[in-house]
Amino acid sequence: MAPRSADLTCHINQASPIPLVANFTCKAGEVLAVVGPSGGGKTTLLRMIAGLATPKHGHIKCGDAMWFDANSSLSLTPQQRHIGYMPQHFGLFPHLSALENVIAGLDHVPKAIRKQRALDWLERVNLHGLPDRLPTQLSGGQRQRVALARALAREPSILLLDEPFSAVDRETRERLYIELARLKLQLSIPVIMVTHDIHEALLLADKMMLISQGKMLQQGKPFEVLSHPNDEAVARQMGLRNIFDGQVVEQDATRNMTWFTLGDKLIVSDSSPHVSQGQAIRWVIPNQGIRFNAISSGRLCKSLNKLDVLIESVLVMGESSRVIASIIGIGSVINADVPTHLVDKLGLQVGMQTTIALKSEQIHILNASS
Amino acid sequence: MDWQALWLSVKLSCFTVVFLIPLAILVGRGLAYFQFRGKSWVEALILVPLVLPPTVIGYYLLVGLGNQSIIGQYVEQMFGQQLVFHFSGLVIASILVNIPFAVQPIQRAYETIPIDIRDAAACCGMSRLRIFMKIELPMVWPGVLTALVLCFSHVLGEFGVVLMLGGNIAGETKTISIAIYDSVQAFDFDSAGMMSLVLLLFAVSALALTTSMSRRLGGHNGATQR
Numbered sequence: 001m002a003p004r005s006a007d008l009t010c011h012i013n014q015a016s017p018i019p020l021v022a023n024f025t026c027k028a029g030e031v032l033a034v035v036g037p038s039g040g041g042k043t044t045l046l047r048m049i050a051g052l053a054t055p056k057h058g059h060i061k062c063g064d065a066m067w068f069d070a071n072s073s074l075s076l077t078p079q080q081r082h083i084g085y086m087p088q089h090f091g092l093f094p095h096l097s098a099l100e101n102v103i104a105g106l107d108h109v110p111k112a113i114r115k116q117r118a119l120d121w122l123e124r125v126n127l128h129g130l131p132d133r134l135p136t137q138l139s140g141g142q143r144q145r146v147a148l149a150r151a152l153a154r155e156p157s158i159l160l161l162d163e164p165f166s167a168v169d170r171e172t173r174e175r176l177y178i179e180l181a182r183l184k185l186q187l188s189i190p191v192i193m194v195t196h197d198i199h200e201a202l203l204l205a206d207k208m209m210l211i212s213q214g215k216m217l218q219q220g221k222p223f224e225v226l227s228h229p230n231d232e233a234v235a236r237q238m239g240l241r242n243i244f245d246g247q248v249v250e251q252d253a254t255r256n257m258t259w260f261t262l263g264d265k266l267i268v269s270d271s272s273p274h275v276s277q278g279q280a281i282r283w284v285i286p287n288q289g290i291r292f293n294a295i296s297s298g299r300l301c302k303s304l305n306k307l308d309v310l311i312e313s314v315l316v317m318g319e320s321s322r323v324i325a326s327i328i329g330i331g332s333v334i335n336a337d338v339p340t341h342l343v344d345k346l347g348l349q350v351g352m353q354t355t356i357a358l359k360s361e362q363i364h365i366l367n368a369s370s
Numbered sequence: 371m372d373w374q375a376l377w378l379s380v381k382l383s384c385f386t387v388v389f390l391i392p393l394a395i396l397v398g399r400g401l402a403y404f405q406f407r408g409k410s411w412v413e414a415l416i417l418v419p420l421v422l423p424p425t426v427i428g429y430y431l432l433v434g435l436g437n438q439s440i441i442g443q444y445v446e447q448m449f450g451q452q453l454v455f456h457f458s459g460l461v462i463a464s465i466l467v468n469i470p471f472a473v474q475p476i477q478r479a480y481e482t483i484p485i486d487i488r489d490a491a492a493c494c495g496m497s498r499l500r501i502f503m504k505i506e507l508p509m510v511w512p513g514v515l516t517a518l519v520l521c522f523s524h525v526l527g528e529f530g531v532v533l534m535l536g537g538n539i540a541g542e543t544k545t546i547s548i549a550i551y552d553s554v555q556a557f558d559f560d561s562a563g564m565m566s567l568v569l570l571l572f573a574v575s576a577l578a579l580t581t582s583m584s585r586r587l588g589g590h591n592g593a594t595q596r
Binding site for chain 1 (some may be wrong): 485
């Protein structure tokens with residue numbers, strides 16, 4: 001059986017036992033990252049799609065096949081849904097070898113070809129020469145690959161990955177990112193990946209959905225969500241730290257520009273959301289929108305949004321350094337992750353006064369949180 | 371050495387485990403997997419035989435299964451045989467008394483199966499029966515074996531309930547523990563010593579085996595995966 005290419009449509013709404021509201025479509029060949037903090041309902045959502053948990057209301061549909069419909073009390077079993085599922089801790093059967101684990105997912109093919117098919121899948125996930133090893137004899141990365149091979153060997157109509165990289169070390173994780181990115185190109189089924197790591201979502205997903213406390217906060221292309229968070233809750237969940245108050249001074253919709261104040265400074269944003277003059281707003285700027293300009297270097301920012309700051313701390317964290325600076329005359333604090341070599345080049349140090357520029361195209365005015 | 375009593379005890383142990391272990395697998399699995407209202411009460415009820423004196427259990431079984439009881443009368447009507455002072459009554463009593471020894475290790479073994487594995491098995495397309503046979507049983511077998519050994523040895527040494535319900539009928543209800551008691555009463559310490567030694571050796575071997583199984587179960591179910 002070849003993998004079937006069909007979109008997954010999911011409408012779930014329940015208030016108890018775990019509140020969860022999710023409405024989305026994941027197209028065939030698309031990777032959807034479900035991102036949110038622990039206990040936010042991500043795994044529950046995945047288990048509902050898999051048929052391992054039953055929502056109170058809503059429906060789940062894969063192509064033309066209705067998997068779950070609360071109205072007609074229809075709920076297909078996980079076996080009937082024909083899915084590939086990789087649980088957070090991989091769910092490998094500890095008493096079976098890597099090969100037998102993959103064979104366990106091959107019930108749908110004739111017995112005679114199961115072993116060869118399983119070996120082929122192990123080969124495809126770059127797991128050579130280890131078919132006879134038990135899961136306890138494999139490293140975290142190898143276990144992850146066996147679990148992935150088992151899920152894919154089923155030739156599923158949808159692939160569900162629950163925190164696929166959480167149980168492996170950083171080095172293995174980096175390698176697996178590349179492998180999954182490669183594999184993504186070969187798959188023509190919807191892939192739903194649950195993660196709490198925004199970085200993973202930005203790296204691997206075509207689409208992301210933010211979920212918190214069972215509520216869907218925003219969905220869209222990962223970089224769109226990052227640069228245009230709907231509201232402060234989304235911005236905070238995306239790890240954006242530089243969120244400030246402002247007051248609208250003027251808006252020019254034809255030039256797509258909005259001017260607002262930050263203390264007594266005037267800031268311009270290359271956007272024209274629905275705001276009125278004098279309205280109090282919250283706005284955000286991502287890290288990539290902040291430019292440091294050391295006075296000592298003699299170079300001046302060309303940006304309109306220049307702010308004088310006093311550096312309060314420089315925390316070196318490997319290749320990147322966290323610079324915390326207070327905006328002079330306003331008191332607000334700005335956090336920026338600056339490449340360490342640039343910190344050295346610009347001579348950024350505690351107590352130093354310098355100028356930062358905020359890129360107007362990166363400034364995003366937030367909607368009021370619901 | 372009362373070989374007849376020993377044989378009867380072994381027979382009683384075999385019958386008990388044959389009926390009790392499958393039942394305990396069902397109950398233990400259900401208690402490990404499912405949450406339901408009143409679960410604590412069910413678990414407490416299962417443990418009752420551990421804390422009640424055997425004579426109290428024996429008394430209730432005598433009253434509950436005797437020929438004055440509904441069950442006793444029904445069985446006598448159907449099979450022409452009363453339950454008390456009969457081997458069949460001893461089997462029923464042994465099953466009831468040994469429920470905690472059978473259910474507890476199996477329930478604990480099921481509880482060690484990570485939910486990830488159960489989910490993965492269902493998503494692999496395996497039927498429930500296949501999941502039970504291919505995944506669950508190989509993972510819980512140390513628990514099942516522990517239950518089996520505990521029940522077998524406990525039935526072998528059971529005294530109070532057997533005496534209350536079965537009396538002391540040679541070849542029918544006189545088990546090895548009652549035979550030991552009889553021997554001591556008759557000052558036949560050689561026989562009593564020999565039979566006691568057999569039970570002691572069996573008990574030590576059984577406990578050594580169950581301890582080893584428990585240890586094995588600890589690292590068996592992918593605990594390192596967590």
